[in-house]
Amino acid sequence: MEKIQVEICLGTTCFVMGSSHLQELIEIIPKRYNDKVEVSGKPCLGLCSQDCEYSQAPYVKVNDDVVSQATVEKVLKVIEGKIRNNEK
Numbered sequence: 298m299e300k301i302q303v304e305i306c307l308g309t310t311c312f313v314m315g316s317s318h319l320q321e322l323i324e325i326i327p328k329r330y331n332d333k334v335e336v337s338g339k340p341c342l343g344l345c346s347q348d349c350e351y352s353q354a355p356y357v358k359v360n361d362d363v364v365s366q367a368t369v370e371k372v373l374k375v376i377e378g379k380i381r382n383n384e385k
């Protein structure tokens with residue numbers, strides 16, 4: 298089974314809007330889901346410039362799904378949903 302890819306935006310807009318908290322995910326994810334999920338920090342994912350949606354930052358991508366106004370809890374929920382789907 299392919300690993301779920303989690304990309305945390307560390308670009309300026311997302312950083313200002315709170316993505317520094319999301320860096321916790323870089324520690325949490327390997328501990329919880331080591332064999333199922335791969336996490337990485339990325340420069341601007343290009344989402345903050347679409348439709349002037351600055352207010353929806355910070356962004357995290359879980360595979361092709363965009364999590365806006367991302368928090369650690371929100372991202373973990375999306376990951377767990379995907380793990381459950383993969384196990385069906």
Ligand code: FES
Pocket residue numbers: 306307308309310311312340341342343344345346354355356
């Ligand atoms: S800075 Fe995060 S999408 Fe642009």
